[in-house]
Amino acid sequence: MTTASLMTVLHPPLTRGDRARRATVTLLTLVLIAFPFLGHAFQGLGFDLDIGDDDVDSVANALAYATLALGLNIVVGFAGLLDLGYAAFFAIGAYTYGIFTSFQIMPAWSPFWEPLAALGLVAKYHQAAGDLVHFTLSFWLALPIAAGITALCGVLFGTPTLRLRGDYLAIVTLGFGEIVPIVARNVPSVTNGAAGLNGVMAPTLFGFNFRVDPTPYYYVGVLLTAFLIFVSFRLRDSRIGRAWMAIREDETAAGAMGVDHVKTKLMAFAIGAAFAGMTGVFFVAKLQTATPDMFGFPVSVMILVMVVFGGMGSVWGVTLGAFVLSLLQSWFLPSLTQWAHGIGAAVNNDWLQHIDLARSTELIFGIILVVMMLFRREGLIPATRKQDALSFEAQNVAGVRRGGFDAETTRKVLGDMSHAPGKLLDVRGVTVKFGGLTALNKVDLVVPAGGVVAVIGPNGSGKSTLFNVITGLVPADSGSIQFDGAEILGLKSHEILQRGIARTFQNIRLFANLQVIDNIMIGQHARLKTGLLGAVLRGPGARREERAALSRTLDIVTLFGNRLAPRLTQVVSHLSYANRRRVEIARALATRPKLLLLDEPTAGMNPAETLELAEQIKTLHEQGLSVLIIEHKLDVVTRLADKVVVLDHGEKLTEGTPDAVRRNEDVLRAYLGRAATDAANAA
Amino acid sequence: MTTADVYLQQVINGTSLGAMYALLALGFTLVYGILELINFSHFNVFMVGSFVGLGMLELFGVEPNAAALTGFALIGVLVATFAVTMLASGLLGVVIERVALRPLRNVKGPAAMITTIGVSYILFNLVLLGVGADAKNFPSPLPSISFAIGGAVLRLREILIWIASLLLMGGLTYFVQFTKMGKAMRATAQDPDAARMMGVEVDRVIIMAFFLGSALAGAGGLMFGLYYNLTSYVIGFTTGLRAFTAAVLGGIGNVPGAMVGGVLIGLIEAFGSYWISAAWADVIIFSILVLVLVFKPAGLFGRLAPNKS
Known part of the structure; x- marks a missing residue:
């Protein structure tokens, strides 16, 4: 029995379904790329798909949630670390960009800033009382910087806490998720407190300013999501990904097999945090404001629901989960509400005419969480596929061997x-x-x-x-x-x-x-x-x-x-x-x-x-x-x-x-x- | 007010808050001791409890500006309100266990914990949709009697909280230490399988733990309303996190530890708010949580239950 012949027998089960999946992914990518123009295109053909700017904006938001879900999936799905304060890293990324592109911190101008101004990182802000510094960090530069800062925060926070048992880790992260918005609220000199940062710069690309047009953000979101999906897959199928899963399955055995759990967990935490940090930059650039309320516990729960709904550990699953639940808020529930009102009017039911399902989004999230845990823990797209029984041929692929090893x-x-x-x-x-x-x-x-x-x-x-x-x-x-x-x-x-x-x-x-x-x-x-x-x-x-x-x-x-x-x-x-x-x-x-x-x-x-x-x-x-x-x-x-x-x-x-x-x-x-x-x- | 008066006032405030946290912490500790499960739904069972209490008081005709009750009427209303609130919250806990947690009892991993988060979130949003986002006035049947101790003020509500929580904690200690069910509970916390083989009905023990813990949380919710004169759908979260810290501080799974931990957290909150700022109270308490978990995970008094694995 040679290794090569073993591979030929194993090849089909290892790669089965790859072609179908590749076709699906290609098709979805094409639809995503064309989406903002589908409305116009079909209008030209005489159909009205009713895709407007607000729809492009909804999908752009869904993409932002998908990137968050992908990040949390690395922490919860791959490494099995239940993080209930994931939004904290989202907040840190968001404020990093917000602070360095708004008018919040403005030191007095001095020659020290000249070289930075030449690099475009700061600008001189003229005022009668004396010139001030206006930070103008580029969006494109902010993405890797925020990723680095949040990863560092992940490591700093994780170093003492990742030694804790899984359930303690959950409560500590919950507390961390609570604390970050409180800190943001309590240090108004840096964050402008509860009112939040205003006047955050929109990204520019080759002189084109994104402003508030959803389409360019949409494409940045598509690219970011694609990038993070790619990174997720590469990591999953690597030495690092295997170590994460080993820790998730049995920490003691993983250690005895040579996996350094503190380091490996920190990597998961840092990578997850970096994903959230980049998304924070994207989100704040898109909204051009950042307030502490945008990053509270409900956001952490929402991302967790997306991961659980899609399938913990499943890259496509969590992406789909984030899309479905995000669009549930912006598309499906409003439509359902409209229908309910219609039915209410038809049957003359007062309650149905005034129902507003969009207000129940979070209630629905809670129900989804419980129902998924009770009835389908593996999520919409399970991370591990069901396995067929071995065929007779496969069972006898290798020669029978009794006695000692060769x-x-x-x-x-x-x-x-x-x-x-x-x-x-x-x-x-x-x-x-x-x-x-x-x-x-x-x-x-x-x-x-x-x-x-x-x-x-x-x-x-x-x-x-x-x-x-x-x-x-x-x-x-x-x-x-x-x-x-x-x-x-x-x-x-x-x-x-x-x-x-x-x-x-x-x-x-x-x-x-x-x-x-x-x-x-x-x-x-x-x-x-x-x-x-x-x-x-x-x-x-x-x-x-x-x-x-x-x-x-x-x-x-x-x-x-x-x-x-x-x-x-x-x-x-x-x-x-x-x-x-x-x-x-x-x-x-x-x-x-x-x-x-x-x-x-x-x-x-x-x-x-x-x-x-x-x-x-x-x-x-x-x-x-x-x-x-x-x-x-x-x-x-x-x-x-x-x-x-x-x-x-x-x-x-x-x-x-x-x-x-x-x-x-x-x-x-x-x-x-x-x-x-x-x-x-x-x- | 002299400094000593101010400190005395903080002790009064801190022990009252702490008594409330202790009641809530007991629920975490009872369930954790037996199931090794952090029950996040407990946060909002507490919150629901405060609304049940509000409903009961309104039912008894206690209005914000109505005349205060006295004598037997006052005691009757208080006892009835506490009893109904605790019963309702206790039953809510039992329903949660029966519907959402029992099917997951033997499932490994974080499934059960995630479910409790879901349940907590459902309760949170049901109350939000039901009563709205505004904080509700919580009428007090207590006459506004207060005693001056030096410059510090001791009000009737603090005395009520002390008495009620002492009674409840004493009752729980008696139950756990001296009744047959309490003994079964302690045995199950040590080793559920061995307890089952000795004839303990583990399902009943677990239901009892949820009932007692949730009933105490309900009483805590009612005290919250009486203390702050308001309630809102958001109170479960921060209060719950503080009470959980109290349970961890006292050694989670340890019943007397939860009581002491609760009072300590109450005092830390009162003095922290005085010395630093109320806005940072949660940051201080959370830092304590992390420090205790990292450096002394068994808490100040250790866990009574051994570490099952």
Whole structure:
């Protein structure tokens, strides 16, 4: 089974529907471009579509909301961070442009301003009492500047708060969204307070001033939306996007797979904020005023409703959601009101004649939010499509493979495993306490380079805690852990992974709503370099890296024969239990580990599957990978381990070869109790 | 007024406001302790409660310029108003739980929290459409008796708020600590599955938490009206955020913590408004919220419920 043939089989499911989608998008783009002229064009043909300036203006507003929804989608949809104060960033962007293009702040003129005046950033404002400075920041320059400032605010606000649990983050962002308008109201010297900024400059392009004509704004909105859709897709399908989704699915597992969550979350927050900042500039330039009331909680809720309605995490979904709900306000509800009045007049119903549905917009938004959550959480256009069952042909795309891994592919996957003999992992005197309970008491453990060490012990003896402390998920109270000659105790879990320790979890922690392929790609996160800019630009380097990562993913999958290969594009929560265990091992192998920690890898597997997995671990060992394994099945332990460490009540009872440990009386007592040992002795 | 008088006045104002925040914070804490859910609908259950109270007072013929009631008439009207307001708000909470939250109980992620935002928004807009955007006068049945303590003024409304909230908080503490249902509630907060296996009807416990929390919020809403002599559809939001901060400050999930946290937030608001400016009160309180969450997420008194995951 070669990677190339695997790709040909997988190709249709990976790209199915692309042509139809491309056609739809092209058509929509054409309609959007032609829209402001459709009225005139059809009038010429004898139809009256009744598209006027106010309609162009409505769509321009819808475009502004679409850009906001796209930004919030990155924060809420991709990274899973519920931000209830998103409008705050919208406000910051808006005021940035507003303040630097209005007559709000006017310092006295001095020669200092001359060079800036030459650049067109300020103008001299003549007054009898002395000349003043009038800031005249160009709209086009303001877009990137506001994006930068809001991104910076996002980072400043996010640094302390993004460590919080998801629900606390929601309330803190809600407070932030509340505070920004209050500050705007309370510092009138900068913002003109509640009355708001007036006389904000309209954009000019090559000497043409936009003024209040909606059409040029409309086209700026189209371009901005298109740009942000493009950026959203590029980010989603990149190393960064995968890291966001990993964090959304399981933060702990993401950290253990090498994703730095603080940094990754900050990126989402900053990018989301930057989108809002640019939209703020656009919005204020269009309205030529900015007041604190434009950015309150209702705006944050409205954007959230748009994202939820369209489909959290779905780029087309949130764009559509923003369009539908924005036009609901400006088009559909007024029309419905008119009809209601008409019907009211016909049936002579006073209430119907005086109803005004546009006033109920926000009520409708609240109802949409609840109804969507109760009945269609995935939104109008779900981010993950429903999957068809595998065809018989697809199921057998890869050859059946039983027993160990193919040696050559294993070598390719593991890479250079040559190592100097000696201690790879050296745990010394590690103590972990949870309140009054000592989970580990001065535990020592050595994994020699290239060795397989098994940890056994009754439930509650501290085995998983040992794994957690090695991988940085639990802090130690004392002791030291050296890996490859360097201290790793105190490092964060993603840093420990970078050093070369990968793990699986006892209760399987995959990224449940992602595909097999994405799970394994996320495993490579720490070994790839593409950053935000690289992901958006997708230059030759980024492309090459992505291709190599994909090819490596396919190599890893081929190791498991037809177990995983046909299911590459399946969401992992749909897989069988044993296959989920295999994906977790595949994900760990993807991280290029030097040491692999397996926490009860065969739990819940039948004897045949257990044997298969034991053989596979043996192949990994033979090809030079060091393994530390927690296992209850003693035949597996005997088959694999060079050395067995026995834990009981958080202390190391003994260690030795599997045979020696088997005969050790203390071990028998810990496992079976005193009576059983006596019985064994008597027999 | 001497400085000491001014401070005393701030203490009087702060503890009255704080008692109201504490009642509201208890609702957050009861629900969070059991469901680990920030219930945003609580904000506006409080607001609806104040309108129910207004309606009851009008029903009893209490008008802005009518003569104040005295004696048994006053006590009767107050007790009846509090009782009906609390019952109505409590039932509103139960309906919200039953219709909008129970179907989502086992759904992972932010779905339930987003739903509470939606419910909150629905209540907010229903009241806006129903009674309009203008603040409504809130008539008080209380005679305008006040006591001068040095230069500070203690009015009957503050005494009423103190007594009512002490009674309610005492009642809640008794309920949680000493009744069978209260014990079931504490058990569910520790471990819902274990509680269920021991025969606790978890659904009833959750309904009870929503009922009690919402009823207290309703009482808080009524106090808001009596204290400020007005109510409006917007009051839920800022008051709710302050009360939530109080719950976090006291350690969310912790019933006595919510009470202390409420009073502390009330005092911080009163003194913050005096020393700095009322316009910045929310900024101060919000900063406290962030600082507590970042540096001491368990609050001043820690959570009673362990962190379920």
